[in-house]
Amino acid sequence: GENVEQHPSTLSVQEGDSAVIKCTYSDSASNYFPWYKQELGKGPQLIIDIRSNVGEKKDQRIAVTLNKTAKHFSLHITETQPEDSAVYFCAASKLGAGTASKLTFGTGTRLQVTL
């Protein structure tokens, strides 16, 4: 089955700096890669996702890059703000008609943005 590794487990940055979280996956057939943000005591919220036919996707201060050859993808947050502090999860899945998506999650990165 799919295995997703996520690094680092904790990340501390100063407000205004950039943050990068990296994930690798094992199944070359995986073609959908979402990122979720989870605040304390709440459910994860989707912040951005990318499909394997695209190498990069950007949404304001958040971007995701995908390297299919190396089987890794990364989340980039620029101009970090205190409200970006949370746990971030990457995930991988195989798109396929007639199947419910089965996401395999990384173990999470706790991001702390300090003033």
Next chain:
Amino acid sequence: DGGITQSPKYLFRKEGQNVTLSCEQNLNHDAMYWYRQDPGQGLRLIYYSQIVNDFQKGDIAEGYSVSREKKESFPLTVTSAQKNPTAFYLCASSRDRDRHTQYFGPGTRLTVL
């Protein structure tokens, strides 16, 4: 959290008792999922359902059971056979079998005393 509700937010049970966690969605989504979250282990899939009256085991189904009698509801029962039931349980749903964006509910924290 979208239109997915989970209740209660906190649940306490004695060891050996079965307990049922509620998950309801008003998003008209076909697929629903249950995950378990433990510190440092990310989210692990317990059960999922693609359509009413159908469900499949996930990676850690032992000690759990589900039903899907209505499109909007996917309750999870944690049975006494689950050896370590204390955890944060998350329900999710996705629109249909070809769109894989999953939206999560707020979660239920179960503590077994």
